[in-house]
Amino acid sequence: MTSCRKHYNTYPPKQDKFLIHLHHSLTAPKQTNKHKLKVGDQAPVQALMADKVVLLDVWASAFGSRVRIALAEKGVECEYKEENLADKSPLLLKSNPVHKKIPVLIHDGRPICESLIILEYIDEAWKDKAAPLMPQDPYQRANARFWADFADKKILDCGSRIWKNKGHASEAATKELIENLKLLEGELGEKPYFGGESFGFMDIVLISFYSWFYTYETHGNFTIEKECPKLMVWINKCKERDSVSKTLAVADPHRVYHEYVAMLKKKLGIE
């Protein structure tokens, strides 16, 4: 528990430009035309409060990473608050009293929970800021939601069973994960991105797990490159984007393995 607390408290590291950017963006709010204060302005505080965005998160979380990627895609600045899951803040408990989990996005004082719901919220709340993340066609939107739900149900579950177990249980989980990744690769097909020509919702959902792929590959003794070469091409294409590369620089796959998973294993008493 102590090492866990120490671990969380050391984050974000001072040199982390991305998070410092997120933090500074709130302490020095941009004076957009909409919020520029004029002499005689009756509601300066509300003007500065408008579009106040806070993210309760944990650096290694795939669910949190996807929110950070979506915010970056939309160019939305936020105040980042690193949570200690071993000692959750009153703000987290108040903002997500049902699940008590990160990520939570707080927009103008109103909390939004569950990462997939947060992604759709970001897309709708800042629809004029950048290209839509969700497909425009209702059928394709339903399809994107189906695969996002599939990824969330299968990847974390198989991945966790890989590194939490040994022997047959770990091998079975590895086999299952590879089968699921192949299904996702099949859905991608020959398209550059899941939604077609442009990076969007389902890409954000799946690439957020990349931080954990190194852990799954190392424990499961396989490589995605060999098992799912087309998925690997897609991964590399996603990593070319600023939103993804900056997020993955924080949730670095090696750091997740050596620091975060090592901490969890110690906590769970796994050798």
Ligand SMILES: N[C@@H](CCC(=O)N[C@@H](CS)C(=O)NCC(=O)O)C(=O)O
């Ligand atoms: N379905 C949730 C999952 C979020 C989740 O599992 N968060 C974990 C960290 S990655 C958490 O906050 N766990 C704290 C707990 O279970 O007490 C989402 O998509 O946001």
